[in-house]
Amino acid sequence: QVQLVESGGGLVQAGGSLRLSCAASGSLFGSNTMGWYRQAPGNQRELVATITTGNIRNYSGSAKGRFTISRENAENTVYLQMNSLKPEDTAIYYCYARRWINSMEYWGKGTLVTVSS
16 A cells, blocks of 8 residues: 655645645555645645656646656656746645556645745
């Protein structure tokens, strides 16, 4: 069983930066996608960024140019560097992983990011 544990959320002023981390306990075994989604109050969960084991990255329009996703395959860890944060980035950020071989998906419990104006 794979568990995802996020860290790095918190309160930051607009224009500031935060770095989120997510570590997977248990092996994801082979090719997979890891990434981040977020959910603001009253909104649906939305994609922020994903990265494959081959380091192919995908960003949402709001994240592109401000956020950078990276990973360490040997550690099954994914990071999200968030710069130039805006109040509208305030949300719970969820770590996500999907194994390609069987399409099993896993979610973390989330970490809160609050950006004050």
